[in-house]
Amino acid sequence: MVMLLFVTYQLWWTNIRAHQQANGAANNLQKKWDENGGDDRDPGTFSPGQGFAIIYIPKLDVKAPIAEGIDKHKVLDRGMVGHYGKSPLKTAMPWDKKGNFALAGHRNTHGEPFRYINRLKPGDEIVVETQSRYYTYAMKSILPQTSPSNTGVIKPVPPGSGFTEPGRYITLTTCTPEFTSTYRMILWGKMVEERPRSKGKPDALVE
Numbered sequence: 527m528v529m530l531l532f533v534t535y536q537l538w539w540t541n542i543r544a545h546q547q548a549n550g551a552a553n554n555l556q557k558k559w560d561e562n563g564g565d566d567r568d569p570g571t572f573s574p575g576q577g578f579a580i581i582y583i584p585k586l587d588v589k590a591p592i593a594e595g596i597d598k599h600k601v602l603d604r605g606m607v608g609h610y611g612k613s614p615l616k617t618a619m620p621w622d623k624k625g626n627f628a629l630a631g632h633r634n635t636h637g638e639p640f641r642y643i644n645r646l647k648p649g650d651e652i653v654v655e656t657q658s659r660y661y662t663y664a665m666k667s668i669l670p671q672t673s674p675s676n677t678g679v680i681k682p683v684p685p686g687s688g689f690t691e692p693g694r695y696i697t698l699t700t701c702t703p704e705f706t707s708t709y710r711m712i713l714w715g716k717m718v719e720e721r722p723r724s725k726g727k728p729d730a731l732v733e
Contacts, residue, residue, distance in 0.1 A: 555580060555591060559657045559723070566621050566656050572611070575600035579620070581607050581629070581639075582653040584730050585646060590639040592654070596630045605637025610680055617680050617697075620654050620661040620717075627654070628680035628697040633704060633711070640700035643713050644668065651730035652696060652715050660728045663696045663715035671702055671709045679712045687714040 555577050572578050574595040582589050593601045596608035596615075610617045610628040618625020631640035646652075650665040667688045669679065678685050680697050689695060694717035702711040721728050 556655075562657075566619075566658050574612075577606065578609075578656065580655040582655065582731060583643070583646070583650075584653070585650050586642050588639050590631070590637065592629065602630065602632050605632075605639065607631040607639055615677060615680065618682070618694075620656060620694075620696075621659065622694070624682070624692045624694060626680060626682050626684060626695045626697055628699065630699045633700040633702065640698055641704075643698055643700060644670070644702075644711060646713060651728075652698075653728060653730050654696070655723070658723055660719075660721045660723060660731075661694075661717055662719040662721070662728045662730055664718045665713065665715045666695075667714050669712040669714075672712060674707070674710050676710070679710070684712075684714060689714070689716070693717070 572594040574597060575593050577591040577593045579592040580589065581592050591606050592609055593606045594609055594611050595601055596610060601608040608630045609619075610630065615628075617628040620627050632638050633641050633643075646665045646668070648665055648667070652663045652665065654661045654663070667686075669686055672679060679687075679699065682695075683689050683692055684695070684697060687695070687697075696715045696717070698713040698715075700711050701707040702709050719728055
């Protein structure tokens with residue numbers, strides 16, 4: 527009975543709770559942006575666990591806040607997606623002119639925002655919304671399995687991604703196989719549009 531309750535908690539309740547927290551954080555961010563407007567801030571001003579953007583994966587019906595850092599308890603277990611923003615795993619921000627915006631998210635439980643990223647195909651859109659802009663990326667390639675120690679996947683020009691020169695890229699990382707953390711699955715995309723929020727949503731978010 528105890529094991530059954532634990533499994534129910536892990537597979538069901540953690541998702542319910544994480545979705546509530548993530549939706550609340552995303553809605554609060556958008557409300558604050560609408561009220562204050564302005565430009566994006568320097569990444570150094572963000573605190574660990576602080577939400578600063580929202581990620582959308584339209585094909586998968588994913589909407590989740592992005593927070594600074596990849597701490598399991600402060601970020602990932604709250605249904606948020608974490609930005610690799612601290613040395614030695616520090617990566618770019620979307621508004622940087624060149625670099626790799628690298629993110630981590632749960633594949634199972636706690637909101638599981640990256641559960642189905644393996645279903646994405648080249649050209650599928652990933653959108654990041656910040657205080658002042660929308661950044662749209664097109665999925666480029668996927669690495670189904672690699673070691674957690676392979677930090678090269680979040681380099682400015684990641685080996686194996688298909689990119690051969692500096693650009694504006696996004697990397698999504700998550701655990702694999704499902705319900706384990708033995709390996710990592712990696713997905714790469716390239717920015718195809720930068721759009722001010724004042725001009726409305728990008729086509730990828732318009733039904």
